[in-house]
Amino acid sequence: xxETSRRGLLFGTAAISAGAFLTACTSNExxxxxxxxxxPAADDKPGKPVTIGFAGPQADHGWLNAINDNARNQAKKYxxxxxxITEGSNDTAAQxxxxxxxxxxxxxxxxxxxxxxxxLTQAGLKAMRAGIPVINLDRIFADPQAFRCYVGxxxxxxxxxxxxxxxxxxxxxxxxxxxxxxxxxxxxxxKQRTQGFDDALANYPNIKKVARQAADFTVESGQAKMAxxxxxxxxxxxxxxxxxxxxVGALRAIDQAGRDGFLMVGGAGAKSAMDAIKADNSVLKAxxxxxxxxxxxxxxxxxxxxxxxxxxxxxxxxxxxQVTLFSAVVDKTNIDEYLPxxxx
Amino acid sequence: MKQPASEAQQGGPDAAPAADAAPVPLTKxxxxxxxxxxxxxxxxxRLDFRTLSLLGVLAVLIIVGGATKPDAFLAxxxxxxxxxxxxxxxxxxxxxxxxxxxxxxxxxxxxxxxLASVWATTLAxxxxxxxxxxFTAIIVGLACGLVNxxxxxxxxxxxxxxxxxxxxxxxGLALLITEGNTQIVTLKSVLDLAARDSYILGIPPLVIIFxxxxxxxxxxxxxxxxxxRTIAVGGNAEATRLAGIDVRRQxxxxxxxxxxxxxxxxxxxxxxxxxxxxxxxxxxxxxxIAAAIIGGTLLSGGRGTIVGSVLGVLIFTTITxxxxxxxxxxxxxxxxxxxxxxxxVLVQSRTxxxxxx
Numbered sequence: 001x002x003e004t005s006r007r008g009l010l011f012g013t014a015a016i017s018a019g020a021f022l023t024a025c026t027s028n029e030x031x032x033x034x035x036x037x038x039x040p041a042a043d044d045k046p047g048k049p050v051t052i053g054f055a056g057p058q059a060d061h062g063w064l065n066a067i068n069d070n071a072r073n074q075a076k077k078y079x080x081x082x083x084x085i086t087e088g089s090n091d092t093a094a095q096x097x098x099x100x101x102x103x104x105x106x107x108x109x110x111x112x113x114x115x116x117x118x119x120l121t122q123a124g125l126k127a128m129r130a131g132i133p134v135i136n137l138d139r140i141f142a143d144p145q146a147f148r149c150y151v152g153x154x155x156x157x158x159x160x161x162x163x164x165x166x167x168x169x170x171x172x173x174x175x176x177x178x179x180x181x182x183x184x185x186x187x188x189x190x191k192q193r194t195q196g197f198d199d200a201l202a203n204y205p206n207i208k209k210v211a212r213q214a215a216d217f218t219v220e221s222g223q224a225k226m227a228x229x230x231x232x233x234x235x236x237x238x239x240x241x242x243x244x245x246x247x248v249g250a251l252r253a254i255d256q257a258g259r260d261g262f263l264m265v266g267g268a269g270a271k272s273a274m275d276a277i278k279a280d281n282s283v284l285k286a287x288x289x290x291x292x293x294x295x296x297x298x299x300x301x302x303x304x305x306x307x308x309x310x311x312x313x314x315x316x317x318x319x320x321x322q323v324t325l326f327s328a329v330v331d332k333t334n335i336d337e338y339l340p341x342x343x344x
Numbered sequence: 345m346k347q348p349a350s351e352a353q354q355g356g357p358d359a360a361p362a363a364d365a366a367p368v369p370l371t372k373x374x375x376x377x378x379x380x381x382x383x384x385x386x387x388x389x390r391l392d393f394r395t396l397s398l399l400g401v402l403a404v405l406i407i408v409g410g411a412t413k414p415d416a417f418l419a420x421x422x423x424x425x426x427x428x429x430x431x432x433x434x435x436x437x438x439x440x441x442x443x444x445x446x447x448x449x450x451x452x453x454x455x456x457x458x459l460a461s462v463w464a465t466t467l468a469x470x471x472x473x474x475x476x477x478x479f480t481a482i483i484v485g486l487a488c489g490l491v492n493x494x495x496x497x498x499x500x501x502x503x504x505x506x507x508x509x510x511x512x513x514x515x516g517l518a519l520l521i522t523e524g525n526t527q528i529v530t531l532k533s534v535l536d537l538a539a540r541d542s543y544i545l546g547i548p549p550l551v552i553i554f555x556x557x558x559x560x561x562x563x564x565x566x567x568x569x570x571x572x573r574t575i576a577v578g579g580n581a582e583a584t585r586l587a588g589i590d591v592r593r594q595x596x597x598x599x600x601x602x603x604x605x606x607x608x609x610x611x612x613x614x615x616x617x618x619x620x621x622x623x624x625x626x627x628x629x630x631x632x633i634a635a636a637i638i639g640g641t642l643l644s645g646g647r648g649t650i651v652g653s654v655l656g657v658l659i660f661t662t663i664t665x666x667x668x669x670x671x672x673x674x675x676x677x678x679x680x681x682x683x684x685x686x687x688x689v690l691v692q693s694r695t696x697x698x699x700x701x
Binding site for chain 1: 616
């Protein structure tokens with residue numbers, strides 16, 4: 001008996017202390033968080049109060065997270081804007097339900113980032129018919145009648161800009177070779193990015209794309225696929241990686257294989273990638289943005305729409321019907337301007 | 345009575361004395377299970393037909409790889425790469441093999457790897473350094489395994505349902521901790537473990553961990569009472585219970601072991617990828633189950649082989665490697681992978697039937 005209880009006591013204590021330790025280990029708070037970039041919005045004075053409903057997918061990776069944060073922060077800058085943001089969902093049915101709820105609440109403007117653009121077209125149409133203008137963010141509805149204004153990134157342009165950037169760097173090198181680490185092939189945006197990249201490279205006859213592998217936007221897959229690419233290609237001059245999140249893994253693989261002597265360009269614009277570009281101590285020299293700041297623009301446009309105004313800097317009395325953000329290439333020369341936009 | 349009262353309640357009146365004191369009858373049910381590694385092999389590996397056919401498949405793959413890309417495929421660096429890429433899923437598969445051998449299934453392995461890797465890479469954990477990360481990954485793995493085990497062994501839930509539930513909640517918890525962000529590991533001591541400089545006699549440390557887990561798993565399954573009991577529970581749980589073995593406690597231990605393997609795998613993944621992400625370990629459960637089944641472990645339980653599982657993992661990793669080296673895209677890769685699974689299992693069951701006839 002005493003034997004057992006002593007053992008029990010030992011295991012009990014160990015389990016409790018392990019539990020206490022683990023509970024203390026869930027925190028991701030940085031010790032010295034620098035003050036957030038909170039400059040006042042360069043915009044006109046408070047006007048008519050506007051309630052903006054925001055429905056997005058589940059923020060399960062950095063970029064979507066940044067979308068939500070940007071929307072929230074932008075709304076906070078205006079005293080006349082109330083943001084009604086739903087719990088994100090990747091389930092089409094659940095997102096339709098959330099949009100219905102926002103319609104019933106009679107918000108003034110809806111900003112919708114659909115989990116699946118085509119599948120949520122009906123929800124957009126319903127809101128428009130109920131007299132609530134819809135700003136369709138990033139993933140476009142199948143029917144233009146389902147939105148008043150579309151705000152999104154340019155996946156094709158992202159590929160084009162990556163291709164041209166690499167092309168300009170390698171244009172004087174005869175027989176240059178390029179490899180591509182793409183996102184998941186199951187997504188349309190991956191095809192668009194690859195198409196843009198190929199089309200831009202076609203401008204440079206001296207450059208040949210010799211290999212392409214698809215990772216799936218995760219660090220783990222980025223590491224695995226990059227390790228294979230490095231094994232397959234003993235020498236190449238440039239690499240375009242579609243996504244900075246998987247790029248963390250790709251950089252690990254490059255580091256582990258001890259490889260350098262080529263130019264790496266990333267995609268999306270994560271903070272970790274921007275930090276690496278600024279530090280300039282790895283093969284990563286540039287990244288092509290797919291800016292989550294589009295969520296801030298969507299809030300600006302929604303506010304203007306709600307107040308019946310145009311956008312300052314544009315002559316129109318109304319906001320435009322479509323806004324496609326430019327996928328800028330960020331490298332050492334302009335990194336300081338873009339660093340605050342980097343997302344983690 | 346040496347055992348506490350609760351023990352007797354759990355395993356029936358005769359369970360307590362038999363569990364620790366009578367190893368002799370425990371070898372019996374194992375000896376009766378058909379073929380495979382259940383019967384006590386002589387010292388060293390007994391190459392049965394299943395293992396031979398797996399080695400044959402692997403040999404064919406190596407010939408294909410060597411013929412299509414001789415320079416890249418046959419390099420030492422590629423051997424290191426294939427083994428490293430096999431090591432993480434390999435460790436998970438060893439745990440899975442035990443669970444399947446006992447007639448169970450663990451669908452939560454991928455989610456546990458994700459949760460453990462995320463929990464062990466929070467900024468708070470990273471402050472405790474190398475040991476803090478290793479400890480957290482393993483304890484989180486064990487804790488998840490404990491929950492699985494208690495739900496299945498004592499809660500009477502079907503393994504499929506219980507581990508499906510844990511799969512969902514562990515992924516959810518991982519997402520809650522990361523808030524969708526990628527947690528980057530900055531500790532050099534952890535990252536260096538995957539660096540070329542830390543290879544021991546040309547063998548990456550991750551591969552050494554995989555080898556140790558494999559050897560421990562093989563010994564555990566083939567040379568200990570624990571292994572005999574596992575096979576017995578999978579062969580006929582009721583008969584095993586009547587033979588005086590505490591079946592429920594055995595099941596608890598098995599899911600704990602699988603959780604432990606996931607914890608180790610999570611640590612290895614942190615080392616390799618230098619990060620923790622809630623998407624880690626995606627579809628590990630299916631990869632591990634497929635490797636175990638191809639290896640010759642019976643999905644219905646009662647027969648398990650660690651050697652087969654490891655060969656199964658190596659076959660999958662080699663296929664992926666050959667495809668990537670030949671620059672085949674993911675659509676072709678997936679189709680061919682499915683075809684090769686079918687072919688491998690067909691060849692294997694045929695050879696096995698001929699061998700036993």
